Amino acid sequence: MKRIAIQGTLGSFHDIAAHRYFEGEDIELICCATFEDVFKSIRHDSQVIGMLAIENTIAGSLLYNNELLRQSGTQIIGEHKLRISHSFVCLPEEDWDDITEVNSHPIALMQCREFLSQHPNIKVVEGEDTALSAEIIKKEHLKGHAAICSKAAAELYGMKVLQEGIETNKHNFTRFLVVADPWQVDELNRHRNREPNKASLVFTLPHTEGSLSQVLSILSFYRINLTKIQSLPIIGREWEYQFYVDVMFDQLLRYKQALAAISPLTKELKILGEYEDGKSTL
Amino acid sequence: MKRIAIQGTLGSFHDIAAHRYFEGEDIELICCATFEDVFKSIRHDSQVIGMLAIENTIAGSLLYNNELLRQSGTQIIGEHKLRISHSFVCLPEEDWDDITEVNSHPIALMQCREFLSQHPNIKVVEGEDTALSAEIIKKEHLKGHAAICSKAAAELYGMKVLQEGIETNKHNFTRFLVVADPWQVDELNRHRNREPNKASLVFTLPHTEGSLSQVLSILSFYRINLTKIQSLPIIGREWEYQFYVDVMFDQLLRYKQALAAISPLTKELKILGEYEDGKSTL
DSSP states (O other), X not given: OEEEEEESOTTSHHHHHHHHHTTTSOEEEEEESSHHHHHHHHHHOTTOEEEEEEEETXXXXXXXXXXXXXXXXXXXXXXXXXXXXOEEEEOTTOOGGGOOEEEEOHHHHHHTHHHHHTOTTSEEEEOSOHHHHHHHHXXXXXXXXXXXXXXXXXXXXXXXXXXXXXXXXXXXXXEEEEEEOGGGHHHHHHTOXXXXXXEEEEEEEESSTTHHHHHHXXXXXXTOEEEEEEEEEOTTOTTEEEEEEEEEOSOXXXXXXXXXXXXXXXXXEEEEEEEOOOOEEO | OEEEEEESOTTSHHHHHHHHHTTTSOEEXXXXXXXXXXXXXXXXXXXXXXXXEEEETTTEEOHHHHHHHHHHOOXXXXXXXXXXXXXXXXXXXXXXXXXXXXXXXXXXXXXXXXXXXXXXXXXXXXXXXXXXXXXXXXXXXXXXXXXXXXXXXXXXTTOEEEESOOOSXXXXXXXXXXXXXXXXXXXXXXXXXXXXXXXXXXXXXXXXXXXXXXXXXXXXXXXXXXXXXXXXXXXXXXXXXXXXXXXEOSOHHHHHHHHHHHGGGSEEEEEEEEEOOOOEEX
């Protein structure tokens, strides 16, 4: 039985993503209040696997999680892309006219701005988590309260779905990373039968003309394909930039050779993980 | 007198950024509820100038604002980088023990997570804006309520500052863009005595090996320096990527030549604006 630390509670999008990624496997969730706690769980018990959102097509990159990941020393072992759809849910005996307050995670509230602006009389109150908001309303029998959460969470906690698909933008996907203690990676990969075809890297470059272009040229000569690039200024080091890069490749050996080739041109090159390109699911 | 449309109210960080950018000039603010409304103001009256947050060192890029900007057809005419510092403020006659609820903009609440987690008994309730939260508490004399907003907003609305600098990360900077109707750009630039040394571009590339590396190599040959790069997948077009790129240059002519040189290799190349590199202020 694998133990998976997620940020959020049962029924949260992290829960759904974890079950999709580990489909067919027996998993037990460790529900954490914060992303820091997910990494703490792994530090505390190296057998624990973490699952964390890293970017969303609407909200953008979770820069803070990138930074936590880089500092944690854990390795990415996989990814999953989940279509995020929000529902507006309440106690089973209530209806639209009863609702005076809505509770959810700040990101979920932001993703439903258009829906919320059509209901200006409903007070918007932040909660820690989407599913937890539903759970609390049910447990404490909070009349007049609605939650914004997944349909799965509504079913799990026996809540009534007043409206489905209330997210402003339907192209709302979140990419989740599966991370593990570096000492566990080989053991975990032994059970996957495919070689990695994707890697996440972070490196620093001097802020001079062409330094990035040189690195990308080398990757291109080695037929390594970029699937994501994001620059981040390094605070306090005005003349250097940090780059988060995702690459895909056909041959693991070619990729390793490319890494060796770019290494002298970069500073603080760090491999955040080498893994298999993830599936997208609804 | 210039009229500047901002998202937020008097005392908001947009207000502060607008006054810093237009220092010494007579400006009148048009306070808008949403970023969409900022662009609507400009469409409605082409003399109006917009000011909008585009990225934050902690929260990352505001992808949605990038998209609004691209679709609006307005041009960036300048930028300002503002250090964001939050204060915890309440009614002048109240103190720490009285506070049971805190109101602010969701991003501000997120940036003060550590402070909020040290005060678990204070209920976190989302508001539309940082300064507006302070204003409402003062106007409606909401006892027990605190707001998270700038010190300037606290002073403006006569609120008591219980604690300053409550943001988790002190390296918290937001970059604001100044945007205008394209027909007004020449007129507005006539009053600035310096040539632009920075540009924001967006373009699409086929998802093939080396396409980005070719574009960046050309920029490097022309001595154009990259200060930001961010890739965005284009939903529904699996094999193409969109890139938001900021570049800096010494000679405007060289930059124009470089643009001409990369143009055949890119699709949908769009200049979001050519402007002067902005100052950073506290």
